Amino acid sequence: MSITPTQDRDAQRSLARLLPRLEQEFAAHVGTPAWEAFLRRLDEHFPRLFYLLRELYGDQYDFFYHLERTLALAAQSWFDRPADLKAQDAQREANPTWFQSEQMLGGVCYVDLFAGDLQKLRAKIPYFQELGLTYLHLMPLFSAPEGDNDGGYAVSDYRAVDPRLGSMEDLRTLAQALRGAGISLVLDFICNHTSDEHRWALAARAGDPEYADYYFLFPDRTMPDAYERTLREIFPDKHPGAFTYRAEIDKWVWTTFNVFQWDLNYRNPMTFREMAGEMLYLANIGTEVLRFDALAFMWKELGTVCESLPKVHTLVQAFNALLRIAAPSLLFKSEAIVHPDEVARYISAEECQLSYNPLLMALLWNSLATREVRLLRQSMGHRFKIADDCAWVNYVRCHDDIGWTFDDADAGALGINGYDHRRFLNAFYTGRFGGSFARGLPFQENPRTGDARISGMLASLAGLEAALHSGDGAEIELAVRRICLLHAIILSIGGIPLFYLNDEIGALNDYSYVDDPAKAGDSRWVHRPATDWARMERRHDPATLEGRIYGRLRHLIQVRKATRAFAGNQMQVINVGSDHIFGYVRTGPEGQRAVVLANFTERPQSLHPNEVRLYGLGYQFRDLVEGRTLALGEQMLTLEPYQVMWLAAE
Numbered sequence: 137m138s139i140t141p142t143q144d145r146d147a148q149r150s151l152a153r154l155l156p157r158l159e160q161e162f163a164a165h166v167g168t169p170a171w172e173a174f175l176r177r178l179d180e181h182f183p184r185l186f187y188l189l190r191e192l193y194g195d196q197y198d199f200f201y202h203l204e205r206t207l208a209l210a211a212q213s214w215f216d217r218p219a220d221l222k223a224q225d226a227q228r229e230a231n232p233t234w235f236q237s238e239q240m241l242g243g244v245c246y247v248d249l250f251a252g253d254l255q256k257l258r259a260k261i262p263y264f265q266e267l268g269l270t271y272l273h274l275m276p277l278f279s280a281p282e283g284d285n286d287g288g289y290a291v292s293d294y295r296a297v298d299p300r301l302g303s304m305e306d307l308r309t310l311a312q313a314l315r316g317a318g319i320s321l322v323l324d325f326i327c328n329h330t331s332d333e334h335r336w337a338l339a340a341r342a343g344d345p346e347y348a349d350y351y352f353l354f355p356d357r358t359m360p361d362a363y364e365r366t367l368r369e370i371f372p373d374k375h376p377g378a379f380t381y382r383a384e385i386d387k388w389v390w391t392t393f394n395v396f397q398w399d400l401n402y403r404n405p406m407t408f409r410e411m412a413g414e415m416l417y418l419a420n421i422g423t424e425v426l427r428f429d430a431l432a433f434m435w436k437e438l439g440t441v442c443e444s445l446p447k448v449h450t451l452v453q454a455f456n457a458l459l460r461i462a463a464p465s466l467l468f469k470s471e472a473i474v475h476p477d478e479v480a481r482y483i484s485a486e487e488c489q490l491s492y493n494p495l496l497m498a499l500l501w502n503s504l505a506t507r508e509v510r511l512l513r514q515s516m517g518h519r520f521k522i523a524d525d526c527a528w529v530n531y532v533r534c535h536d537d538i539g540w541t542f543d544d545a546d547a548g549a550l551g552i553n554g555y556d557h558r559r560f561l562n563a564f565y566t567g568r569f570g571g572s573f574a575r576g577l578p579f580q581e582n583p584r585t586g587d588a589r590i591s592g593m594l595a596s597l598a599g600l601e602a603a604l605h606s607g608d609g610a611e612i613e614l615a616v617r618r619i620c621l622l623h624a625i626i627l628s629i630g631g632i633p634l635f636y637l638n639d640e641i642g643a644l645n646d647y648s649y650v651d652d653p654a655k656a657g658d659s660r661w662v663h664r665p666a667t668d669w670a671r672m673e674r675r676h677d678p679a680t681l682e683g684r685i686y687g688r689l690r691h692l693i694q695v696r697k698a699t700r701a702f703a704g705n706q707m708q709v710i711n712v713g714s715d716h717i718f719g720y721v722r723t724g725p726e727g728q729r730a731v732v733l734a735n736f737t738e739r740p741q742s743l744h745p746n747e748v749r750l751y752g753l754g755y756q757f758r759d760l761v762e763g764r765t766l767a768l769g770e771q772m773l774t775l776e777p778y779q780v781m782w783l784a785a786e
Contacts, residue, residue: 290331311422352390528631573599617778
């Protein structure tokens, strides 16, 4: 938000009245370098924080009390912040777009499934370095209820690690070790809800009215019914509706996702303060990026869908402004699996500097199924551009399901019916469509609407599982090529590429989840396998399947890191005269240029070299992937099945 001169004056007057109280509370720090640094950032960012909080809570009788305590929270957090993190703050303030480097490579995993616990994960840092990671997202690792806990997304304590994984000290030590290895720790900020075993929920269940106001509790169905007239069901098969009756308190509780996940009430300024405290705590243990989980659902208003409302953005911006004062190097990453237009609205330096790119993920899988790039080209042509000081996080697979989030208008412009096409994609990726190479499972299939999402490991969805079952060597090679194709796109298209660890060795679906009662009802566990380290050890042997996949992907990573054109976000989609070849031009910070061509079919595809020469490559250029020089006259340029070319001027 932009602050007018009048607003800035009013904010400064408010700060002038609050500052003496802060000076009194933190007298031991007044006059120190830490105090001066705090004052500098407070002066710069307070006006924005003030007006954001006033928009949220200005009608509350005790607004200024909460404002004062929020500033005190920021001050205490800054004074408690370790010296090495303060040094990092200074470095990244001087280089605020450090994350746009071509050196960036992300990985994501579950601690227990990948290594066992935090100490054992620390021992895997050499592997992360070997792969080339500079960013490691650890799936939820905090205390959560036993049994079904939504994969850890039902948090019972934001300041306690699941004891099976270790301790908070183990997490601090890991964060420091990762930082020393040049790897940024990424954790989830699960901000829409807590588990029903969180101390706030327990107090609310015990009848404490203060903590009851941290959530949405209703004495009967009147208000839940009114809200549900406009809400969509997120998990319709296992949790119809958005509310759960709790007999022990005789109340209906807002539970968007699961009965054990209680939605937080951000209309209450105490909720904001408490969650701000949890956020700053995570910042000070060494977290460098926080993934805002389910942020679209954080604000509720009657008569709306209660998703991506304007005050959600206000909330996230307020958290962001507070960080700029107390932990300025920490970044936000949005997780908003909503309409592409809504995803884009969360991306800014004042909101989330990073964002998952669910549209790209969905359209890559769409192009594999259709063998066409029309929808991919149409959508990325006008939906990839974001602010120059932000970045996409591009991924092929993640812990979650695949939802077909493309825009129906984009599809309609190509004569594609969105509803019918989604049903085709669901059939294709669950193996119900004739000739499909995919082996996936439906997630939250709704027989009434035909809606569903897709679960499955990348290799299984890309055809490797079916090919291995048939023993067809040619089909195995095609599946390996599909795996490499998808990764070659996310490595080159602009932003931070994110690997779902185990994909680099072609791990398949794990169907054993059905034997675990806590997991059996959630098909997403099929793509959350434990790492097979015996298989992982074969990654350097090119005679093995693991070695074939790992070797090719590792080569692509190395080439990316040596190609300055892949830094930043500048990307132009191009039409190369074929609906089967996806093409785009990358331009680096110093004007370096590369053209990317990707064949999304199992057959060779050709294009006229003039389609490439138009973009400044001339008559002689180099394929960075193959390491060979191409001198083209009038002969056609041919891409082999699922081949990707990264072309640069010789």
